Amino acid sequence: MRVLFLFPRKLDKKNSVGGVAEFLLTLLPILKTQQVESFVYAGDKSLQQISTMGEVTHGVNVFHGPFPRPSWWMSNRILQSVVDLCRKLKIDVVHAQGTYTAGFLAREIFKKTGIPYVVTSHNDISPVNSKRMRRFTVRNRCRNVLRHAAQVTHLTSVMEELSHQLFDTREKSSTIGNGINYADWQAYQSLSEKNYLLGIGRLERGKGFHVLIDAYAELIKHGVTDSLIIAGTGTEEKNLHQQVQQLKLNLVTDYQNIEKIPEKSVIFTGYIRGELKNKLIAQSKLMLFPTQPDLWEEAFSIVQLEAMVTGRAMIASDTLATRYLQTSGLQTLIVKAADVQDWIDKILLLLRDHDARMQMGNRNLLEAKKFDWNIIAKQYIDVYQRVIERT
Numbered sequence: 001m002r003v004l005f006l007f008p009r010k011l012d013k014k015n016s017v018g019g020v021a022e023f024l025l026t027l028l029p030i031l032k033t034q035q036v037e038s039f040v041y042a043g044d045k046s047l048q049q050i051s052t053m054g055e056v057t058h059g060v061n062v063f064h065g066p067f068p069r070p071s072w073w074m075s076n077r078i079l080q081s082v083v084d085l086c087r088k089l090k091i092d093v094v095h096a097q098g099t100y101t102a103g104f105l106a107r108e109i110f111k112k113t114g115i116p117y118v119v120t121s122h123n124d125i126s127p128v129n130s131k132r133m134r135r136f137t138v139r140n141r142c143r144n145v146l147r148h149a150a151q152v153t154h155l156t157s158v159m160e161e162l163s164h165q166l167f168d169t170r171e172k173s174s175t176i177g178n179g180i181n182y183a184d185w186q187a188y189q190s191l192s193e194k195n196y197l198l199g200i201g202r203l204e205r206g207k208g209f210h211v212l213i214d215a216y217a218e219l220i221k222h223g224v225t226d227s228l229i230i231a232g233t234g235t236e237e238k239n240l241h242q243q244v245q246q247l248k249l250n251l252v253t254d255y256q257n258i259e260k261i262p263e264k265s266v267i268f269t270g271y272i273r274g275e276l277k278n279k280l281i282a283q284s285k286l287m288l289f290p291t292q293p294d295l296w297e298e299a300f301s302i303v304q305l306e307a308m309v310t311g312r313a314m315i316a317s318d319t320l321a322t323r324y325l326q327t328s329g330l331q332t333l334i335v336k337a338a339d340v341q342d343w344i345d346k347i348l349l350l351l352r353d354h355d356a357r358m359q360m361g362n363r364n365l366l367e368a369k370k371f372d373w374n375i376i377a378k379q380y381i382d383v384y385q386r387v388i389e390r391t
Contacts, residue, residue, distance in 0.1 A: 001384055002037045004091045006102040008067045011042040012056060019302055020097050020122060023178060028060040030377045036384070039089055041082060043067025050081050070104040070141050079105075083112045091115055093150075093384050098124045099163065100138065103145035116150035116387045120176075121163040123299040129206075143167040150387040153380070155300035158320040174383055177328070178300045179376035182369055185309040188282035189365065193357075196227045196261050197347065198284035200277070200303050203234030206296025208317060208337060210236070210243060212288055213266060215343035217247040220264055222348060226285055227261055231269040231277070241268070258283065282310040285357070286350055289316035292337050297321070304330060311365035313357040315346050329367030331360045 005028070011021055028038040040062040041050075050065035063085060068074050086094070086109060094109055094117040096102035101124070106117035125142060127133040133142075146152060146167035153176045154160035160175055197216075201207045209230050216228045230240070244251045250265040256272065258280055272280060281287065287307040291298050298321045307314050308330060316322045317337035326332065333350065335342040350357050 001035065001093070001381075001388070002089060002091050003031070003039070003093045003095055003384060004086060004089065005038060005040045006094060006096045006105055007040055008043040008098065008101045010044050010064060011040055011062050019178070019299065022302055024097070025056065026181065026373060027179070027377060027380070030373045031380070032059055034374075034377055034381060036377075036381060039063065039091070041065065041067075041085065050085060067101070068105060068108075070101060070138075074108060079108055079112065083109060086113055086115055093118060093387050095120065095384075096145075098122045099142050099145055099166075100124050100130075100132075103149070104141055107145050107148055110148060116391050117148075118151045118153060118383060118387060119145060119149045120153045120155070121159045122155070123159070123297055125159070125162050125166065126297040126299075128293070128295070128297040139166060150390065151383050153383060156321055156324045158297070158324055159299055174379070176376060176379045176383075177371065178302045178305060179371050179373035180302070180305045180309050180368065182309060182372040185278065185282075185306070185368075188278050188310050191279065191282045191310075193285045194258070194261060194283045195225065195263060196229045196267070196284060197286045197288055198229045198231065198280060199288045199290060200231045200272075200281070201289075201291075203230070203232050203236045203240060204296065205236055206292050207232075207234075207236075208290030208292040208295075209240055211290050211292070211338060211340060211343060213240060213243050213247065213249075214340045215347065216266060217249055218340070218344050219347060220249070222344070224348075224351065225263045226351065227263060227265045227267055229261070229267045229269060229280065229284075231272050231280060233271045237268070278306075278310075281306050281312065284312055286347065287312045287314045288347075289314065289322070289332075290337065290343070291317045291319055291322075293317065293319045294337075300325075304332075305368065305371050308364040308371070309368040311361035313350055313360040314364070315343070315350065329364075329370065331363045331367070 031038050044064040056062045066078050068078050094106045096106035096119045103119045123129045132138045152169045152173045244266045252265045252267040255267050314332035316332045318334045333346045335346050
């Protein structure tokens, strides 16, 4: 079985960030161990033709090239080069990561070749995240993509409902969540917690870190000495730094020495990955997820799974995605997303109750096994097999 994944942005192990990139870089090597040859066609605006970047990780080949934007007219040269790639690789199934841009290209490939395609709905179809979804032409293109898809998968029931509002595909839909490499995290499960609270994500307004900083300023007045660590980069970084300074809190930037955490500080680490990220999560006293659903609708947070697999206690905004994950075993306290006082109360509740933190973390650890990537990969393989059998 040979599958071509479509991803509109550049993809490489060193520089790619974000949930979909991490999804691909983790899932595809596992599919390879289960006899699925996976390839990626990724968009690169700087290129005029397809070029092979070579192996990204564990033998998965990524081809970079121009990624056509959905429109009434598409460059035949670009489309033909992707079609030729599909034929050269003898692709059985095309898997579009996203409904609008990747899904549009998948449908055009299908029209030219008859190769069936699968669409995974991401938050590109959320009108909260993407203003273009308010346009009739965009919604209509998405409907056509979904209508002709052989199968449609969704990360959560939230994304499934958004997709069905565009075009009802219940007879060919599956909900398949994100995953984690459970075995890779076992080495971190015995680490003891340290003196910090942790939030990880892109530093954008919709991620809600400004709410955490406001809450932290009040926590200091309540005698809290644990620091607040914010890991990530984004357009709001300078604004967040200024907010910390205006609140007269101790600001620490570009700090990645997790062996010695200064007290009563707001610490920005910049972007982190690998062992540093894993240790930072595993040794946090609390994991905080302050997404603001009126500004950003989270599809499925891999970081929440990583907090689960390390046995961490969590506090999260009341979002549809978090509510869905709770039905799948996630243990977390829920707060009103923009309510600073609610954040203060819930954080103090868990900081003052070590046993409650440990109990919540242990339950998360037990539930995390069901999200192992090997289980998730088999679910995708079942989808591909259904597609091929019906072709």
